[in-house]
Amino acid sequence: MKTYKYHVIGRVQGVGFRNSTTMLGTQMGLGGSARNLDDGSVEVIVQADEEQLAEFLQALKHNRNNPFARVDGIQLIDSYESEKMTKFSAIY
DSSP states (O other): EEEEEEEEEEEEOOOOOOOOHHHHHHHOOOOEEEOTTTSOOEEEEEEOOHHHHHHHHHHTTTTTOOTEEEEEEEEEEEEEEOOOOOOOOEEE
């Protein structure tokens, strides 16, 4: 299954962004994860088809699930094929 790795920059740590991203992914039936990085960004890994991916990224950009976060950018780091992930989780 196609898997995408993104770095999300902005006010995304200390505001519940990992949890809201996990809720969004779960609501959309996607597999993946969200974890804080040392540089203040959040790494988001998501498995989705192109239509689901576009919807997921739009929701992240517009903070539909988290009014406290501010997304300044979403950078694609990598895309690759991997086994299907069965859930979306926040990594602490």
